[in-house]
Amino acid sequence: MISLHGIERSFLVGDETVHALRGVDLDIAAGEYVSIMGPSGSGKSTLLNVVGLLDRPDGGRYELDGRDVTGLAEDDLARVRREKMGFVFQFFHLVSRLSAAQNIELPMMLAGIDPLERQRRLQQLLADYGLEDRARHRPDQLSGGQCQRVAIARAMSMKPAVILADEPTGNLDRHTGQEVMAVLERVHQSGGSLVLVTHDPEIGSRAKRRLRMRDGAIVGDERG
Amino acid sequence: MRATDLLDFAWQVLRGNRGRTLLILLALAIGVAAVVAVTSLGEGARLYVLNQFGSLGSHLVIVLPGRSETAGAMPGVLVGKTPRDLTLDDALALKSSHAVRRIAPLVVGAGDVHVGSRVRETPVLGSVADLMAIRNMELAQGAFLPEADPRRMLPVCVIGSKVAFELFANQPALGEWLRIGDRRFRVVGIMAHQGESLGFNTDEIVIVPLAAAQALFNTEALFRVLVEAKSREQIETAKRDVEEILRARHEGERDVTVITQDAVLATFDRILGALTLAVGGIAAISLAVAGILVMNVMLIAVTQRRREIGLLKALGATGRQIRLMFFTEATMLALAGSALGLAAGQATTHLALQLYPDIPFQAPWWALIAAPAVAAAASILFTVAPARRAAQLDPVQALSRR
Ligand SMILES: Nc1ncnc2c1ncn2[C@@H]1O[C@H](COP(=O)(O)OP(=O)(O)OP(=O)(O)O)[C@@H](O)[C@H]1O
Ligand SMILES: [Mg+2]
Numbered sequence: 001m002i003s004l005h006g007i008e009r010s011f012l013v014g015d016e017t018v019h020a021l022r023g024v025d026l027d028i029a030a031g032e033y034v035s036i037m038g039p040s041g042s043g044k045s046t047l048l049n050v051v052g053l054l055d056r057p058d059g060g061r062y063e064l065d066g067r068d069v070t071g072l073a074e075d076d077l078a079r080v081r082r083e084k085m086g087f088v089f090q091f092f093h094l095v096s097r098l099s100a101a102q103n104i105e106l107p108m109m110l111a112g113i114d115p116l117e118r119q120r121r122l123q124q125l126l127a128d129y130g131l132e133d134r135a136r137h138r139p140d141q142l143s144g145g146q147c148q149r150v151a152i153a154r155a156m157s158m159k160p161a162v163i164l165a166d167e168p169t170g171n172l173d174r175h176t177g178q179e180v181m182a183v184l185e186r187v188h189q190s191g192g193s194l195v196l197v198t199h200d201p202e203i204g205s206r207a208k209r210r211l212r213m214r215d216g217a218i219v220g221d222e223r224g
Numbered sequence: 225m226r227a228t229d230l231l232d233f234a235w236q237v238l239r240g241n242r243g244r245t246l247l248i249l250l251a252l253a254i255g256v257a258a259v260v261a262v263t264s265l266g267e268g269a270r271l272y273v274l275n276q277f278g279s280l281g282s283h284l285v286i287v288l289p290g291r292s293e294t295a296g297a298m299p300g301v302l303v304g305k306t307p308r309d310l311t312l313d314d315a316l317a318l319k320s321s322h323a324v325r326r327i328a329p330l331v332v333g334a335g336d337v338h339v340g341s342r343v344r345e346t347p348v349l350g351s352v353a354d355l356m357a358i359r360n361m362e363l364a365q366g367a368f369l370p371e372a373d374p375r376r377m378l379p380v381c382v383i384g385s386k387v388a389f390e391l392f393a394n395q396p397a398l399g400e401w402l403r404i405g406d407r408r409f410r411v412v413g414i415m416a417h418q419g420e421s422l423g424f425n426t427d428e429i430v431i432v433p434l435a436a437a438q439a440l441f442n443t444e445a446l447f448r449v450l451v452e453a454k455s456r457e458q459i460e461t462a463k464r465d466v467e468e469i470l471r472a473r474h475e476g477e478r479d480v481t482v483i484t485q486d487a488v489l490a491t492f493d494r495i496l497g498a499l500t501l502a503v504g505g506i507a508a509i510s511l512a513v514a515g516i517l518v519m520n521v522m523l524i525a526v527t528q529r530r531r532e533i534g535l536l537k538a539l540g541a542t543g544r545q546i547r548l549m550f551f552t553e554a555t556m557l558a559l560a561g562s563a564l565g566l567a568a569g570q571a572t573t574h575l576a577l578q579l580y581p582d583i584p585f586q587a588p589w590w591a592l593i594a595a596p597a598v599a600a601a602a603s604i605l606f607t608v609a610p611a612r613r614a615a616q617l618d619p620v621q622a623l624s625r626r
Contacts, residue, residue, distance in 0.1 A: 054620050078543075
């Protein structure tokens with residue numbers, strides 16, 4: 001489903017060029033559960049952003065469902081993101097003035113989904129993620145674990161083909177982290193792909209496929 | 225994205241940043257209110273002057289001694305050559321025009337009016353019976369000057385309501401005698417309260433027969449001759465006739481100025497209209513200032529809401545959607561600010577009306593349209609740059625923890 005060929009991404013820092021990704025080749029099939037581990041600065045987040053179409057590679061080819069998305073215009077990229085990608089971030093990134101329910105609704109609102117359908121899906125998501133009694137609460141009235149559950153529900157609201165999670169447990173204690181992982185894995189079990197960046201070997205080892213990165217390149221790819 | 229969602233989202237933003245929202249609303253409202261209030265003052269002044277001229281009388285042609293034309297001529301040549309006086313005979317001669325209905329020659333001076341031991345200095349107007357009709361005067365009591373030969377010095381007078389009160393207090397004034405200089409006059413009429421009418425406050429004057437005033441002030445010269453044309457259409461004919469008759473009587477010299485009420489009205493109308501427009505324009509500058517404030521606040525909002533904008537983009541918002549969000553916000557602010565400003569402006573106008581009931585303060589229609597339109601245009605225009613900047617934000621950068 002996802003197919004990267006020779007992806008390059010470099011940043012200009014001062015007058016030095018930092019190669020965040022060096023010729024990355026990667027194929028991810030539909031429904032796969034992949035974890036990405038590696039030292040800090042090895043390019044994990046950059047890779048995830050490229051896969052999620054948040055960032056454009058400087059070189060190489062990216063095919064999504066057989067379609068070349070490397071050269072798509074900004075607004076087309078936005079539409080593909082909306083339809084196919086779900087993001088979960090380390091810092092949750094909830095809009096603080098909106099309630100949990102309104103945060104979950106955001107992608108559906110941007111996609112212009114009919115309010116009735118939206119309401120139906122919202123109720124389902126609140127039930128699925130155990131947030132029914134928190135729907136009207138604002139993020140500052142929720143615990144970290146609840147915030148991340150809201151973020152996951154939001155990522156799932158458009159029924160994306162891929163969930164991209166960048167250190168989703170990085171800001172949670174061990175116990176809450178385990179809970180959030182269980183929720184994320186449920187998402188994966190319902191048929192979507194899950195790509196997870198983590199520093200925690202215990203969490204990383206739960207994935208069926210485990211990538212290892214160093215200096216902008218994939219140096220390990222274990223399965224099973 | 226649906227329009228209702230867009231409105232709802234903007235509403236949440238405005239509600240979530242109350243201080244900022246109130247600040248912008250205040251700036252916009254002050255701008256709109258200033259335009260409305262200032263133009264309604266100007267318009268009030270314009271209408272006031274027009275009304276004053278209207279109360280002067282209808283179809284009026286005014287004759288002044290002396291030529292007030294300076295165009296092109298060397299001014300020095302004219303200096304030292306006193307214009308010929310305008311006399312009663314001149315005035316009476318004007319009646320020969322078919323376009324003229326009535327005339328009222330005027331002599332004006334100030335005199336000490338005595339009643340018993342009381343003295344009051346008032347303007348004294350010498351004229352004839354027709355003055356009342358020409359100037360639409362109204363009497364509270366008694367009669368106006370009698371119809372008589374203007375050369376006769378009848379010892380009668382008509383006094384203003386304030387003069388009557390000051391000289392006679394609450395005693396009946398009608399039929400009483402008063403003295404101006406060394407002449408005695410019997411009060412035959414008291415004018416109704418009319419207030420100011422182009423320079424004269426009819427409440428404060430004493431009107432005596434023309435010949436009596438000429439004797440009092442020891443002059444043959446008339447101050448003005450008021451001429452009433454037979455109809456509106458005949459005003460121009462009357463003016464031409466007046467000029468011809470007087471030129472013939474003054475040995476071919478055009479040494480009088482003849483103005484028509486219409487011309488004076490039109491001039492005042494133009495001047496005050498332009499003035500209103502000008503002060504309205506100056507007040508509109510405050511709207512531009514409000515617009516710049518909107519821009520600054522929006523630019524700050526882009527910085528403050530980097531993460532949110534980045535997040536929205538990650539969730540699939542297109543650049544167009546982000547821009548629309550900002551414009552919706554600006555439009556809502558502009559509309560609410562304008563509404564507040566219009567209300568405040570009208571309240572100010574209302575207050576001015578309470579304080580000065582004589583002046584018809586009212587905002588001109590164009591100001592009521594232009595002020596909110598400029599407010600909306602300014603705040604939307606000044607949102608273009610911030611909205612574009614927001615739409616171009618790189619989501620990865622915006623979401624990074626730096
Ligand atoms: N916007 C940027 N500007 C400049 N350099 C960047 C930028 N983003 C990433 N980099 C550089 O690219 C390299 C890879 O960064 P990336 O964030 O992908 O690392 P990471 O593996 O996610 O690290 P961490 O585990 O600390 O999150 C790093 O050297 C980083 O400094
Ligand atoms: Mg990272």
